[in-house]
Amino acid sequence: MSRVAAADVHDILRRTFGFSGFRGQQEAVVTRVLAGLPTLALMPTGAGKSLCYQLPALALDGTAIVISPLIALMHDQIRAADALGIRAASMTSADADNAATAEALRAGELDLLYVAPERATTPGFEALLAQARLSLFAIDEAHCVSEWGHDFRPDYRMLRPVLDRFPDIPRLALTATADEVTRSDVLRQLGIPEDGLIVAGFDRPNIRYAIHPRGNAGQQVADFVKRTSGAGIVYATSRAATEQIAQHIAKTGRPTSFYHAGLPPERRSAVQAQFVGSEDMVMVATIAFGMGIDKPDVRFVVHAGLPKSIEAYYQETGRAGRDGDPAEAALLWSPNDFARARQRLSEVEEHRLASERARLDALAGLVETPGCRRAILLKHFGEDPPLACGNCDNCDNPPKVVDTTELARKLLSAVYRTGQSFGMGHVEKVLLGREDDRVRQRGHDSLSVYGIVGEDEAPLLRPLMRSLTAHGMLVTTEHGGLALGPSARAVLKGERPVAIAEPPAKKRRKARTQAANPIGDPLFDALRAKRKELASERGVPAYVIFHDSVLRDMATHRPETLRELGELQGVGAKKLETYGAEFIAVIRESFSA
Known part of the structure; x- marks a missing residue:
């Protein structure tokens, strides 16, 4: 470490943070920063990203400017810094003491100053920076700078000129989620060379992943809450769903509330503060909730619907178990989730269409895999994981894989021959040859596909329909019927095999989080x-x-x-x-x- 002695760094680590050594890639990141080298650090949530700029801020002369996307996140981190004896402040629209903070910055009385990208790029703030002694620029949630990222924020793209006006100040970008395309874009947008990339790995071994078909979401979530201890977050896909699911959870006796953008700001602030301070509350929210919360003891995250992408899923599930103790990540999905997501692809700009389609296909692979969930996640981020992790539903109870190629051709043929306008219930009756007035009235009992599926294969039809929908071989019409998707042709022609995992027998599992x-x-x-x-x-x-x-x-x-x-x-x-x-x-x- 050319600017600060290694002994001094380890003394700060012990004295301020109470740790006898660094974890993972922390030391490599800190070493580069203290040497003045621009760096992008990809570190999983809970790996200690904040220490990578807090320690240099204490070791170097001047103030570290931390660019962060959310005010609530800044205030949580300031509270934690204060408890460590680190002098930290923020300048936001929610702070009444911005003038005093600016004066403290000029006087060199701050170790850390948190600002949003909107403020960081204003001429007035740049002028203030020119009057201060700076030690570091830290860009948190750096994936927001990339339009290829799952959480693109245009103001982040305006940061490069600000950083370049202070060429002697080291810049450190940090994120927990970025695939190879996104990380390359972040490096380019923030002026960081490729050799400045440090990847700490994406594995969160303390999180157990489980994915199940969704039926009655409210009841499924309530049952999960009954058997899982600790504070948790449930992500719902609509405002109405947050309130409905919260009502189901309340019946279990657990403290719960809901959070969405339709609530008054004071109500959102109150329930957020209540959740942060609780050790067993369950918050049901839309996906914005949690990004601005620095709460390490969240014991579970449940998705009551399909997330936007694997990157979003990884980031949102990563809000569980940040303290390193065991945590649960459960996802409930239905074919309609994929149908709606594929319909939204028609609204995507042409130059982004291929990447967005690939992201949706990657999600389909995650929910439909009969193999290790963690392996699918880690491969998506470019890692080479073991075939089994021992801490996901498929590793705990490996499902039987069934070749359903012929059954898939029968199902797709039935959808086509009945006119691509009927729901699964009707198509199922046709395939199984069931006596039904509507089938008879439509003349579907005279079709060649009538009765071609035996009762032994009947239990596979619904799981197969979910799989075909997830992979775009079936799509849902605006009236709820099934139609052939763009990938169906290859299956019908025998060019693409289809296999599905039989749902494992349900076993009641004791709460794993209580052992922590x-x-x-x-x-x-x-x-x-x-x-x-x-x-x-x-x-x-x-x-x-x-x-x-x-x-x-x-x-x-x-x-x-x-x-x-x-x-x-x-x-x-x-x-x-x-x-x-x-x-x-x-x-x-x-x-x-």
Whole structure:
């Protein structure tokens, strides 16, 4: 490290953050930043991205400018920085002290200053930067700079000229989600050379992935909540669905609320604050929720409908388990999700059509695979994972794969011969030769496809229809009927085989998330109670005091002195000084209990 000695960096890591060593690629990123080299870091959520700019901000002279997309996210990160003794502030439309913050920046009294890209690119803010001593530009959620990204934000594309006006200030871009096309675009847009890319890997081994067909979404989600402990997020596809699903969850007795853009701002702020401070609340929301929340102890994320892309799915599920403890990611989907998504492709600009179609096909591969879910995800991001992860529904209970090529040809033929205007119920009756007035009235009982499917294959028809719809071989008409899709011809001509996974037998599974914390251990419970009390007194979420992993270490090692407590991972100098005596007292009481 040419600008800062390695010993000094490790001292800051231990003293401020309470860690004896770096994790993953953190040290490689920090080394480049401290050497003044432009860098793009792709690091999975929970891998410690914020430390990659917070530590250099403390090691270098001046203030680090952090460009972040959401005000709520900035304020959460400032709260966490304050708890570590880092001088941090933001300049946003929600801050009443922007003038004082600007003066603090000029005076060199800030380690971190958070701003949105809209403010960062204004002439007035550039003039303010010219009056300050800067140490670093950190561009968080950097995938927003690329129009190929899943969350494109035009203001991010205006950042390059600002960065170039300060050529001696290192620039660090960070994101958890970017495929190869997106990462190349981010490098180009932010002026970072290809050798400045550091990929830390995308695997989140603590998250268990499970994907199921959707029936009654509200009841399915409620059943999931009953068997899964901790705070969680449920993503719904519409405002009405958020409210309906929240009603189902409320019947389980769990604290719950809903969040969408139609609510008044003060209501959204209130329920968001309630969720951040809770350890067992379930929030049902549209996809905007969660991006601005720095909450590490979310134990599950449920998608009650199809996400926009694998990138979006990865980012949204990544909001679970950021503290490293076990977490669940469940997805419920239906053929109509894919039908609507493929209809929306007609609205996509021509130059983006191929990439958007490829993204939808990749999603179809994820939901329909009989193999490892994690392997599909990691391959999408260019990795070469093992064939099985042991922590997804298909690895836990491998489904039987059935060759359904001939059955698919029968199903597609029946859709065609009945006029490509009837729903699956009608087509199914025709194929199975069922007695039905509507089938008879339409003359469909005289078609060559009438009765050509035996009862032994009947259970495969619905799963096959879902698979064919997901892959674009069947599409849904505006009136809800089935029609042949562009990929159907290859199947009908025998040029494309079709196989599906038989749904595994349902097994009631105990909540896996409960194993993460030794609930029932009197000392651990007492430490959690003390944390909740301190958090309430200070008006901060419990995890800002200490993560569950730190409390587990306290309960295991039972430190009796501040020095012993300070040796635990995650206990920095500021937290030791602020909270140490309170937790030592709880531990000492346990010896006499």
